[in-house]
Amino acid sequence: MPQPDPVPDEPGPRDPSDAPDSSGLGRDAPEAAERRFPPVVPPGPDDTPTASPTTGTVTTHSAPPGDATPGGAAAPEGTGRHGHAVPTPAAGTLVIRAGEDPDREDDPGLSTHDRLLVSLLGARTLLLGATRRARVTGWLWPLAVTLLGGVLRFWNLGRPHELVFDETYYVKQAYSLLRLGYEGSWGDDANALFAQGDGSALGTSPEYVVHPPVGKWLIALGIQLGGGIGSATAWRLASAVVGTLAVLMVARIARRLFASTALGTVAGLLMAVDGEAIVHSRTGLLDNFVMFFALAAFGALLLDRDQARRRLAARTASVLDSGAELGLGPRLGWRWWRFAAAVLLGLCIGTKWSGLYVLAVFGLLSVAWDASARRSVGVRAWVPATLWRDAIPAGFIVVLTAAGTYLGTWASWFAHPGSYLRQWAVENPGEGVTWLPPALRSLWHFHTQMWDFHTHLTAEHAYAAHPLGWIIQWRPTSFYYPTEVSGLTGSAARELCGADACSQAITSLGNPVIWWLGALALLVALYRLLVRRDWRAGAVLSGIAAGWLPWFQYTERTIFTFYSIAFTPWVVLTLTYVLALLVQGRDERQRRRGLVATTAVLVVVLAVSAFFYPIWTAWVVPYDFWHVHMWLRSWI
Secondary structure, three states, X not given: OOOOOOOOOOOOOOOHHHOOOOOOOXXXXXXXXXXOXXXXXXXXXXXXXXXXXXXXXXXEEOOOOOOEOOOOOEOOOOEOOOOOEOOOOOOOOOEEEOOOOOOOOOOOOOOHHHHHHHHHHXXXXXXXXXXXXXXXXXXXXXXXXXXHHHHHHHOOOOOOOOOOOOHHHHHHHHHHHHHHOOOEEEOOOHHHHHHOOOOOOEEEEEOOOOOOOHHHHHHHHHHHHHOOOOOHHHHHHHHHHHHHHHHHHHHHHHHHHHOXXXXXXXXXXXXXXXXXHHHHHOOOOOHHHHHHHHHHHHHHHHHHHHHHHHXXXXXXXXXXXXXXXXXXXXXXXXXXXXXXXXXXXXXXXXXXXXXXXXXXXXXXXXXXXHHHHHHHOOOOOHHXXXXXXXXXXXXXXXXXXXXXXXXXXXXXXHHOOOOOOOOHHHHOOOOOOOOOOHHHHHHHHHHHHHXXXXXXXXXXXXXXXXHHHHHHOOOOEEEEOOHHHHOOOHHHHHHHXXXXXXXXXXXXXXXXXXXXXXXXXXXXXXHHHHHHOOHHHHHHHHHHHHHOHHHHHHOOOOXXXXXXXXXXXXXXXXXXXXHHHHHOXXXXXXXXXXXXXXXXXXXXXXXXXXXXXHHHOOOEEEXXXXXXXXXXXXXX
């Protein structure tokens, strides 16, 4: 494992969330003239990067000029601790020196641009990729845990070779999209024939579906590339791919969020071994794609945050150095990462409509980051400035881009006259939204039917679960528990599993340690957001807010715990955030305790994941082995 950063990015006795770089929803210093910039954080003893902070990196040295040598004498100016020559930084270059007081003032020789850059991004973030080694390990460790995640997801992916849970809808609909270009209806005994690689039960009549097509098209791509409908691995290939990529994204996002490769690797490892993430990566359902696109959009917005702050630092410095009034602050131009996030959010909505909540929450979060950045650089009227410079343009760009992307996901429906309700406007002239063109009028009518289904689904189900219990996995969803296995007795059972009774299960249950600690971490993060105004707390809570809270308004309909896969990455990030508070603490003793606690959490999590892996992945096991995993009665 990579070693944690030995020195915290703490601004003296205050919490890092109070520092100017904690600017997501936070209390930054209101005026540029009164700014007290965050301390410059020394690197580890072996790190000696040399670069200009104007490019987002920081010059560092092992020891300040005049530091004591091993023999006790002061080293001459321009030499390091062991007498080696140390390059003299250019004037205005931010110098990070090991052992310096983290409470010290900024280097008065810094340019306006560099001061603003440190204020907006923080010294720890600027140091993150300051050396070639840091950049390489910043990819190698996340890739290592991604490899682990891939093995757990792809190993025997085709087990069981039958349609599991809602695969009966989405996998067959995906195959229909390949064959017909739209979702067709299926005849009798379709599942058994499908498992044999026989798609003859597919008819040409359109089938009423209740979800947009993006996720189903991705499953269809996996079927096409993975060997056709005769391969259960092919049914689940796309989900396994995006589930594995999600591990990499979580690791890289956490690395950027907490400015630490070690913490990024921890987050990626937690995502790699979580049960919800593993089960959904091994089944052809839609929710894993909702998670994937939401996570990718979140990562794009984090990149946009950094890029926008770099632009703001450069353009604000230009204004201030010229002696002009700052006014509303500079415009930041076209923001490609925000545009990319909007496209990804459109694809998220095009998988399931629950992506609409993600769009709303992430949009507000991104604008809040803009507001805090403008306030940080000294814009007095930062509220109207954010409104006119950022919020209104972002609203138009993000909403219109996401809407256009969503509409584009229905291209196949538009292209095939046989699609469900495609001809409704022609067959029902004068009805519906008459000012729309016929094709859009038909689509709108289709959407009203989908909305009616989603808001009035009240059929009883044994595994329906109130959303309040999702965060602690109170009532996990059983995807698979075949009676053909559990019903065996006597010699047949002993031959299959070596016991008098057998079980085979796929239980969509998150790693209990991750989720239970994550629930506690959520409370800590909420406190830090409301009281300390830590932007990182707001960031990690945003995905939970978008993926979980909206379901509380639908408690009267049939909903399930497995929907929580949509916010699983943010549960992991929230837990990692609390670990970051421990290992990046200002006190060395606290950091040591934090390192011990983090190590203990990882060891227990890995042990629990190894214990539960058989009931996440349909191993045939003795009944008693399965039953000992049912820690709560509500899990059965």
